[in-house]
Amino acid sequence: MIRLYTDRLQISYGNRLIVKDMKIEIPDKKITTIIGSNGCGKSTLLKAITRIIPHQSGRIILDGESILKQDTKELAKKMAILPQSPESPAGLTVGELVSYGRYPYQKGFGRLTKKDLEVINWALEVTKTADFKHQPVNALSGGQRQRVWIAMALAQETDIIFLDEPTTYLDMAHQLEVLELLQQLNKEQGRTIVMVLHDINQAARFADYIIALKDGQIIKAGTSDEVIDCNVLKEVFQIDAVIGRDPRTDKPICITYNLIKGEEKSEISLTGDH
Incomplete structure (x- = not known):
């Protein structure tokens, strides 16, 4: 089932075309990961799909209707986004930050209802951040803060959650912790997860569907198994990769790689020395 897709999507910054005639389909209740080199349009794509930035042409369709025609609060009940390296105001507590996720459901003076408080406490429990509820967000470790931001996204009670590089600046253990939490939310609650990742081995391990981008276009x-392939990685990242199998997951894994451009430069340099 496909609830969310784009058709001939084009996104520009000024005169520069970032995303070109893109047609993607996001599988419902699956984990989709977007990979690609820096500046290829990954974050731009997420921002456009979640209506943070405008798109110049084409369509973004959710539940049969353009996102441009949907009410902002109603759209926020369907899609949540965790941006890259989010920051909270100084002194804001964990509970206060997570409560912001209830904004789409608030009316009048915006007081939290009994239902709001129940959802906030549930989101804190699921992300194992309930013990930090009354602590300032900026007093937490990087991994703890990331879980708190995910709790805020969960408090929105959306079916679809977008995350832009959720493992950035985290050590290996905390990266795994965050990705396993997202996998748990997908499997146990059927949440559709769409995230940008830099680590192709993490993408291979956790994603049901991978989109590889280069220069604002889909390469594969x-x-x-279809995307973490020597030829695809060569075109997307300009690397000569050796692909094996992860003994624990049986997913493809990049064992090692060389820079293709670096090898070419080296050969040219050696030729020039003789």
């Missing part, structure tokens, strides 16, 4: 989309 499909399963990890």
Whole structure:
């Protein structure tokens, strides 16, 4: 089932075309990961789909209707986004931050209802951040803060959650912790997860569907076996990769790689020395 898709989507910054005639389909209740080199349009795509930035042409369709025609609060009940390296105001407590996720449901003076408080406490419990409820967000470790931001996204009670590089600046253990939490939310609650990741091995391990971008266009989309491929990685990242199998997950894994451009430069340099 496809609830969310784009058709001939084009996004520009000034005169520069970032995303070109993009047609993607986001599988419902699956984990989709977007990979690609810096500046290829990954974050721009997420911002456009969630209506943070405008798109110049084409369509973004959710539940059969353009997102441009949907009420902002109603759209916020369907999609939540965790931006790259989010920051909270100084002194804001964990509970206060998570309560912001209830904004789409508030009316009048915006007082939290009994239902709001129940959802906030549930989101804190699921993300294992309930013990920090009354602590300032900026007093937490990087991994704890990231879980708190995910709790805020969960408090929105959306079916679809977008995350832009949710593992940035985290150590290996906390990266795994965050990704396993997202996988748990997908499997146990059927949440559709769409995230940008830099680590292709993490993408292969956790994603049901991978979209590989280069210069604002899709090079390959499909399963990890279809995308984590020597030829695809060569075109997307300009690397000569050796692909094996993860002994624990049986997913493809990049064992090692060389920079293709670096090798070419080295050969040119050596030739020039003789």
